[in-house]
Amino acid sequence: MTREILIAPSILAADFARLGEEIAAIDAAGADWIHCDVMDGHFVPNISFGADVIKAIRPLTKKVFDVHLMIAPVDPYLEAFAKAGADVITVHAEAGPHLDRSLQAIRALGKKAGVSLCPSTPESTIDYVLDRLDLVLVMTVNPGFGGQAFIESQLEKIRRIRSMIGDRPIRLEVDGGITRDNAAAVAAAGVDTLVAGSAVFRGKSSADYAANIAAIRVAAEAGRVPKLQDSSVHALRSGETARLR
Numbered sequence: 001m002t003r004e005i006l007i008a009p010s011i012l013a014a015d016f017a018r019l020g021e022e023i024a025a026i027d028a029a030g031a032d033w034i035h036c037d038v039m040d041g042h043f044v045p046n047i048s049f050g051a052d053v054i055k056a057i058r059p060l061t062k063k064v065f066d067v068h069l070m071i072a073p074v075d076p077y078l079e080a081f082a083k084a085g086a087d088v089i090t091v092h093a094e095a096g097p098h099l100d101r102s103l104q105a106i107r108a109l110g111k112k113a114g115v116s117l118c119p120s121t122p123e124s125t126i127d128y129v130l131d132r133l134d135l136v137l138v139m140t141v142n143p144g145f146g147g148q149a150f151i152e153s154q155l156e157k158i159r160r161i162r163s164m165i166g167d168r169p170i171r172l173e174v175d176g177g178i179t180r181d182n183a184a185a186v187a188a189a190g191v192d193t194l195v196a197g198s199a200v201f202r203g204k205s206s207a208d209y210a211a212n213i214a215a216i217r218v219a220a221e222a223g224r225v226p227k228l229q230d231s232s233v234h235a236l237r238s239g240e241t242a243r244l245r
């Protein structure tokens with residue numbers, strides 16, 4: 001199943017002193033989803049924000065809130081994030097002993113359920129929960145900090161997960177070091193949803209963010225269509241962002 005490319009800017013890279021303005025800016029700039037990285041200083045070596053921040057920014061946009069919980073334990077907090085306005089709740093396979101139970105709980109709250117895999121976690125971890133999933137998130141950096149370099153070895157994992165998904169209606173997302181320079185490679189491997197932080201929030205205005213989002217989208221779409229006609233290649237390189245399906 002070929003699904004349209006979605007770009008999900010990570011607000012971890014936003015200016016937190018102007019967070020409301022930043023949300024409005026990426027909304028206007030063409031973000032498809034808003035990616036919210038929640039860190040607890042325990043599962044990962046950093047602390048970001050919690051459900052109250054998500055609740056505060058929820059009225060500022062109608063875009064999907066893609067909430068990535070890098071916390072452990074995770075089950076006690078699922079309801080709080082659901083009530084705060086999360087649309088997709090992604091938990092780490094490594095964060096608890098009962099992944100199936102966590103995914104069932106997310107769906108029982110009326111939300112879409114995702115699972116994230118750290119770079120060292122094999123794709124076989126999700127063999128028996130695929131039919132509970134709406135999204136698989138492959139980390140292409142070790143979680144905990146923004147601005148890290150992309151780990152190339154994850155491309156093969158992405159290919160294998162794409163094969164595992166088959167025709168299931170599951171989005172395959174990537175997060176970590178994503179830029180216009182590697183967007184084509186991850187899309188060619190099977191990704192349809194790209195999280196980008198630093199690569200989106202370069203510049204100072206919605207126009208800058210729009211140009212950054214468009215560049216990542218064009219690169220990803222080109223990666224999915226390796227044998228374009230010459231005219232299509234020229235159009236993509238000139239910055240057109242018509243979506244290819």
